[in-house]
Amino acid sequence: MRFAWNEENRLGCEVTDSWAGISNELRREVGESNHKSWIEPLECLAIKEGVAHFRAPSRFVGDWVKRNYHDQILTLIRNSGTDVTRLDFVVSGAVAARPKAEAARAPVSGDDVLQGTVLDPKLNFDNFVVGKPNELAHAAARRVAEGGAVTFNPLFLYGGVGLGKTHLMQAIAWELTEKRPDLQVLYLSAEKFMYRFVQALRDREIMDFKNIFRSVDVLMVDDVQFIAGKDSTQEEFFHTFNALVDQNKQIVISADRAPGEIKDLEARISSRMQCGLVVDLHPTNYELRLGILQRKAAHFAQSYGSVTISDGIFEFLAHRISNNVRVLEGALQRLFAFSSLIGQEITMDMVQDCLSDILRTSERRVTVEEIQRKVAEHFNIRLSDMLGPKRTRTIARPRQIAMYLSKELTSRSLPEIGRRFGGRDHTTILHGVRKVEEMRAADSQLNEDIELLRRLLEN
Ligand code: ADP
Ligand code: MG
Numbered sequence: 354m355r356f357a358w359n360e361e362n363r364l365g366c367e368v369t370d371s372w373a374g375i376s377n378e379l380r381r382e383v384g385e386s387n388h389k390s391w392i393e394p395l396e397c398l399a400i401k402e403g404v405a406h407f408r409a410p411s412r413f414v415g416d417w418v419k420r421n422y423h424d425q426i427l428t429l430i431r432n433s434g435t436d437v438t439r440l441d442f443v444v445s446g447a448v449a450a451r452p453k454a455e456a457a458r459a460p461v462s463g464d465d466v467l468q469g470t471v472l473d474p475k476l477n478f479d480n481f482v483v484g485k486p487n488e489l490a491h492a493a494a495r496r497v498a499e500g501g502a503v504t505f506n507p508l509f510l511y512g513g514v515g516l517g518k519t520h521l522m523q524a525i526a527w528e529l530t531e532k533r534p535d536l537q538v539l540y541l542s543a544e545k546f547m548y549r550f551v552q553a554l555r556d557r558e559i560m561d562f563k564n565i566f567r568s569v570d571v572l573m574v575d576d577v578q579f580i581a582g583k584d585s586t587q588e589e590f591f592h593t594f595n596a597l598v599d600q601n602k603q604i605v606i607s608a609d610r611a612p613g614e615i616k617d618l619e620a621r622i623s624s625r626m627q628c629g630l631v632v633d634l635h636p637t638n639y640e641l642r643l644g645i646l647q648r649k650a651a652h653f654a655q656s657y658g659s660v661t662i663s664d665g666i667f668e669f670l671a672h673r674i675s676n677n678v679r680v681l682e683g684a685l686q687r688l689f690a691f692s693s694l695i696g697q698e699i700t701m702d703m704v705q706d707c708l709s710d711i712l713r714t715s716e717r718r719v720t721v722e723e724i725q726r727k728v729a730e731h732f733n734i735r736l737s738d739m740l741g742p743k744r745t746r747t748i749a750r751p752r753q754i755a756m757y758l759s760k761e762l763t764s765r766s767l768p769e770i771g772r773r774f775g776g777r778d779h780t781t782i783l784h785g786v787r788k789v790e791e792m793r794a795a796d797s798q799l800n801e802d803i804e805l806l807r808r809l810l811e812n
Contacts, residue, residue: 371435372397374433375426375429376392379422379429382425386556387561391421395407395409395418396408396409398443400430400435403438404441405430405440407443408443409443409444415444416442419442420568472523472527472540473523477523477524480652481521482644482645482648484644485641486635486641487637489633490517493508493632494508494510494521497529500533500571503601506601506628507594507606507626509608509612509631510522510607510634511609511632511633512635513634513636516677517634518575518576519607522575525571536570536571537570538569538570538573539571540573540575541574543574543590546574547579547580562589563592566593567596571605572602572605573605574590574605574606577608578609578618580618581617581618582616582618587618587619587622594622595625611633612627613627635804636811637681638807639672639761642670642681645681645682646670649681649682650689660692660699661698662699663699666688666701669704670708673764675811683711687707687708691703720763721755721774724758724762724806724810725739725740725755725773727809727810728751728754728758729751729755731751731806739751740774752785754802756770757803758806758810762810767779767782767783770782789803
C-alpha cells in the first residue's frame with residue numbers, strides 16, 4: 354500500500370491516509386494473496402466530488418479491481434465516513450520506458466499482470482520477415498490479430514527453436530491491443546502458467562486463479578510442451594482451455610512440435626489442440642535467411658551507424674548459418690559491433706575469424722551420401738541407379754534433385770559433388786541444379802517433395 358501526497362488537495366491527503374485502514378480491512382476480506390496482487394499495487398490519489406481516484410500499475414489490474422472489488426471498496430470508503438459514488442483508475446507511468454502512447458496500449462502479458470514486465474515492442478508484425486517457410490503461420494497469425502469472429506480455435510503454432518513462434522504470438526498481442534482495445538489479451542509462457550497455478554494451489558487461491566484465466570478474451574500460451582507430464586497443471590490447463598473455447602474466446606498456443614508428437618501430453622489435450630488450426634514454422638531456407646539478414650542489418654545500422662557489409666557476406670552468412678534465426682541475429686550483431694569498432698569494411702577473413710565459433714557449430718552435417726540415400730528412398734529407386742549411368746526420367750529426375758539438394762545443403766563444390774555422383778563432371782551437376790531450379794518454379798508437387806526432403810535432411 355502506498356500513499357500519495359497530494360499538495361493541492363488537503364482532503365485528498367486525509368483520504369489517502371484513511372485508505373491505509375481501508376486497505377487493511379480489505380486484506381481481511383479478500384485474503385493475503387489477493388490483497389498483495391490487486392490491492393497493494395493501488396495508489397489512492399484523491400477522493401474528489403464523489404469519485405475515488407486510484408493509480409494502478411496496469412490497465413489489467415485496474416479493470417480487474419473494478420470488476421471484482423468495486424463494491425467492496427466503495428462500501429468500505431463510505432463506512433469510513435467519506436461520501437463516494439464511484440472509483441476511477443488511471444494507469445501509472447511505470448511502464449513508460451517505451452513511448453507513452455505505446456505504454457498506454459501495451460498488451461498485458463501474464464508477466465505484466467503478475468510480475469511487472471511487458472511484452473517486447475520489437476516483436477511486431479512490421480519486423481517479421483515473411484518467406485515460404487513461415488508464410489502460412491504468418492497468415493494465420495495475421496488473421497487472429499484482426500480480432501474478428503473466431504474462425505479457428507485454437508491457433509496452434511509449432512516449430513523448432515528460434516523460428517519465430519514467440520515473435521508471432523507477441524505480434525498478435527500488439528496488433529490486437531491496437532485494433533481491439535476492448536479485448537483483454539493475456540500472453541504468458543506455459544512455464545509461467547504452471548508457476549502461477551502451483552502458487553495458487555499453495556495459497557489456496559485456486560478460485561481466483563480460475564477467474565483470472567477465464568475472464569480474458571484472448572489467451573496465448575507459449576511453449577506448451579513445458580506442461581507435458583505435469584499432471585495437475587495439464588489438467589487445469591485443459592479446463593481453462595475448454596472454458597474459454599466454450600465462451601468462444603480465442604486461444605493461441607505454441608509448442609516446439611506438433612500436438613500429437615508432444616511426449617506425455619494427455620491424449621485428450623492433444624486432440625483438443627488439433628480442433629483448430631495447426632500450422633508449423635518450417636526451418637528457414639536460404640532466401641528467408643537472406644531477407645532477415647538484410648532487414649536486421651538495416652535495423653542495426655540505426656544504432657551502429659554506417660557499417661559496410663557486402664552482399665557477398667550476407668550471402669555467405671545466409672548459406673552457412675542454418676535454421677535458428679536467433680543465432681543468425683547474434684552473428685550479424687557481432688559483425689556490426691566488430692565493424693564499428695575497427696571502422697572498416699568487413700572482409701571475408703574477418704567474418705571467418707569473428708564468427709568462427711558460430712560457423713563451426715552450424716556446419717551442416719548432412720552429407721551428399723545421406724542426401725542420395727534419402728532421395729532414392731523417397732522416389733523409390735535403387736541407390737546404385739542414382740549413381741549409375743541410366744538416363745530414364747524416373748531415375749534421372751531424382752538424381753537431379755539429389756544434386757540440387759547437395760548443392761543447397763552441403764558446402765561441397767560442384768566438382769566434389771560430381772565425384773560423389775559416380776564421377777560425373779561438374780557441368781553435369783550444374784545442369785542438374787539449374788534444371789531443378791527451373792522446374793521448381795512451375796511444378797508445385799516437385800516443390801513440395803523438395804521441401805519435405807529438405808526438412809527430413811536438415812532435422
Ligand atoms: P521461437 O519462439 O520460435 O524459439 P523467437 O520468436 O523467439 O523463436 O525468434 C527468435 C529470434 O529470431 C527473435 O529475435 C525473433 O525476432 C527473430 N525472428 C524469428 N523469425 C523471424 C522472422 N521471420 N523475421 C524477423 N525476425 C525473426
Ligand atoms: Mg519462443
